[in-house]
Amino acid sequence: MSELRESRGEKFLGFVQKNAVPILFLIICSAEIPLSGYSMNYLGQEIIIRIARNSFLIIALLVPIMAGMGLNFGMTLGAMAGQIGLIFITDWGIAGIPGIVLAMIISTPISMFLGWMCGKILNRAKGREMVTSYIIGFFINGVYQLIVLYGMGPVIPIKDPALVLPRGYGIRNTVNLIGIRQTLDRLISVKVFGLNIPIVTMAVIAALCLFIVWFRKTKLGQDMRAVGQDMEVARAAGIKVEHTRIVSVVISTVLAGYGMIIYLQNIGTLNTYNSHMQIGMFSIAALLVGGATVNRASIGNVFLGVTLFHLMFIVSPMAGKNLIGQAQLGEYFRVFVSYGVITLALVLYETRKRRDRSKVGRLLAQDQAEEREGF
Amino acid sequence: MKRIQFSRRHLFQLSTVVVLILLGVLMYVIGRQHTILLDNKTLEVGGTSYQAFSVVEVAVDKEEVLELAARDRDKAVVMGQRHTVMLRYADRFFEEHELTVSFKVPIGQDMVLISLPALAGGADESVWLQNYEPPTAVAPPQAEEPVVVDDLMVNLGDF
Numbered sequence: 001m002s003e004l005r006e007s008r009g010e011k012f013l014g015f016v017q018k019n020a021v022p023i024l025f026l027i028i029c030s031a032e033i034p035l036s037g038y039s040m041n042y043l044g045q046e047i048i049i050r051i052a053r054n055s056f057l058i059i060a061l062l063v064p065i066m067a068g069m070g071l072n073f074g075m076t077l078g079a080m081a082g083q084i085g086l087i088f089i090t091d092w093g094i095a096g097i098p099g100i101v102l103a104m105i106i107s108t109p110i111s112m113f114l115g116w117m118c119g120k121i122l123n124r125a126k127g128r129e130m131v132t133s134y135i136i137g138f139f140i141n142g143v144y145q146l147i148v149l150y151g152m153g154p155v156i157p158i159k160d161p162a163l164v165l166p167r168g169y170g171i172r173n174t175v176n177l178i179g180i181r182q183t184l185d186r187l188i189s190v191k192v193f194g195l196n197i198p199i200v201t202m203a204v205i206a207a208l209c210l211f212i213v214w215f216r217k218t219k220l221g222q223d224m225r226a227v228g229q230d231m232e233v234a235r236a237a238g239i240k241v242e243h244t245r246i247v248s249v250v251i252s253t254v255l256a257g258y259g260m261i262i263y264l265q266n267i268g269t270l271n272t273y274n275s276h277m278q279i280g281m282f283s284i285a286a287l288l289v290g291g292a293t294v295n296r297a298s299i300g301n302v303f304l305g306v307t308l309f310h311l312m313f314i315v316s317p318m319a320g321k322n323l324i325g326q327a328q329l330g331e332y333f334r335v336f337v338s339y340g341v342i343t344l345a346l347v348l349y350e351t352r353k354r355r356d357r358s359k360v361g362r363l364l365a366q367d368q369a370e371e372r373e374g375f
Numbered sequence: 376m377k378r379i380q381f382s383r384r385h386l387f388q389l390s391t392v393v394v395l396i397l398l399g400v401l402m403y404v405i406g407r408q409h410t411i412l413l414d415n416k417t418l419e420v421g422g423t424s425y426q427a428f429s430v431v432e433v434a435v436d437k438e439e440v441l442e443l444a445a446r447d448r449d450k451a452v453v454m455g456q457r458h459t460v461m462l463r464y465a466d467r468f469f470e471e472h473e474l475t476v477s478f479k480v481p482i483g484q485d486m487v488l489i490s491l492p493a494l495a496g497g498a499d500e501s502v503w504l505q506n507y508e509p510p511t512a513v514a515p516p517q518a519e520e521p522v523v524v525d526d527l528m529v530n531l532g533d534f
Contacts, residue, residue: 089406092403092407093407093408093409093485094402094403094406094407094408095406095408095454096406096454097406098401098402098403098405098406098454099402099406101398101402101406102399102402102403102406105395105398105399105402106399108395179408
């Protein structure tokens with residue numbers, strides 16, 4: 001099949017449509033940075049902190065996209081598992097890097113179980129994975145609250161009175177993670193051009209990126225890509241489609257648990273009943289801002305997304321304040337932009353799918369016309 | 376009845392679980408925090424009196440050096456079981472002495488109390504190092520920690 005002849009205008013329009021979300025964010029950020037009045041040094045430092053804090057969580061989303069399961073809103077399940085690990089290490093008084101590692105070890109079987117369960121359910125809801133995983137997140141949140149609010153204390157022993165509600169059972173709204181606060185970030189930190197770079201956290205993120213690159217080349221990674229492209233063809237090729245999809249969700253959930261632990265060690269406080277609630281939404285929004293779509297995402301999208309999305313988060317309140325004297329506007333702005341970008345990305349995905357289908361039709365018509373002219 | 380075949384895959388899975396459990400136990404042991412109370416009060420044990428120092432400098436491991444006057448008590452929070460305590464004090468002839476002693480905190484113990492006069496006086500470890508149970512009197516409910524959130528965590532429900 002030959003290449004479709006397109007005018008320059010059509011090519012430009014295609015490029016803009018393909019990168020609409022990052023371009024939109026670039027325009028918003030370039031307008032807001034001078035309005036905010038922040039120095040480049042300050043913005044650079046904030047972006048580095050946010051890359052270190054959020055990237056691991058966002059990278060966790062890549063595996064289910066590879067397997068054609070769309071954006072894994074069920075990553076909150078892993079986040080809850082990570083939080084349970086953090087509650088236990090705080091109660092046992094385990095601090096520092098051992099505390100972080102132990103929290104990860106505790107979260108692993110919980111994440112695996114929740115991921116397996118989520119994968120099983122998603123296999124019964126093929127084609128509607130995103131909305132299903134979103135609702136599973138709400139369901140498991142209820143179970144999490146039941147365990148943490150009523151189970152911890154009478155059933156699961158918690159001995160630290162600073163963790164338990166005054167009534168004697170249930171975990172307090174906030175858990176102070178003083179023992180592990182920024183332990184990973186401060187383990188090795190270097191100053192480059194006046195910017196503090198948390199080397200160990202960045203190294204962990206880099207290791208995860210390498211793992212994703214390596215994983216794509218493995219048999220399982222190739223199977224996931226095949227399943228993502230066409231499930232029926234993959235099944236005909238002898239790939240265990242359902243199993244592969246479950247594995248992708250399990251990997252994503254486990255990574256999300258680790259990501260949540262890295263995220264919370266940076267924040268230093270666990271908001272027991274809320275921390276995990278919006279983490280999926282914001283991670284997905286950041287990935288989409290980076291130019292990812294429901295069926296295509298890369299490591300580059302993760303870092304571009306974190307940078308642009310968080311840049312907007314940092315500058316919006318001050319830009320709003322300087323522009324009309326109200327920082328609140330910036331706060332609202334960034335909230336509705338988060339939802340807006342997800343909506344826009346989903347709409348663009350459908351539009352692009354239709355456009356690609358019509359492109360294939362036009363290409364076929366062009367080939368047939370050429371054949372007729374040739375004979 | 377279906378017979379379970381023990382394959383290499385099962386062996387690998389089992390060994391991963393075992394390694395993870397062992398790693399977890401290791402992390403628990405090396406990451407366990409203990410509070411060391413450093414006590415500079417006169418202690419009487421078995422008819423022997425260990426007089427409090429008028430001023431003593433003390434440091435646990437490589438933590439900051441604390442200066443304690445007579446009847447003072449301070450604390451150091453440490454990780455792991457094996458630690459050293461360093462004492463620096465002047466005797467009544469104003470001659471300065473430095474003493475470094477190693478000790479081990481039982482893993483299940485949250486708090487231990489070190490009597491500095493007894494330690495400097497050459498008492499047995501069971502005298503200068505004691506388990507400490509904090510008083511269990513009914514304490515007023517502790518105030519909640521202030522909620523620290525990332526600016527991502529804007530409450531969307533309020534919107």
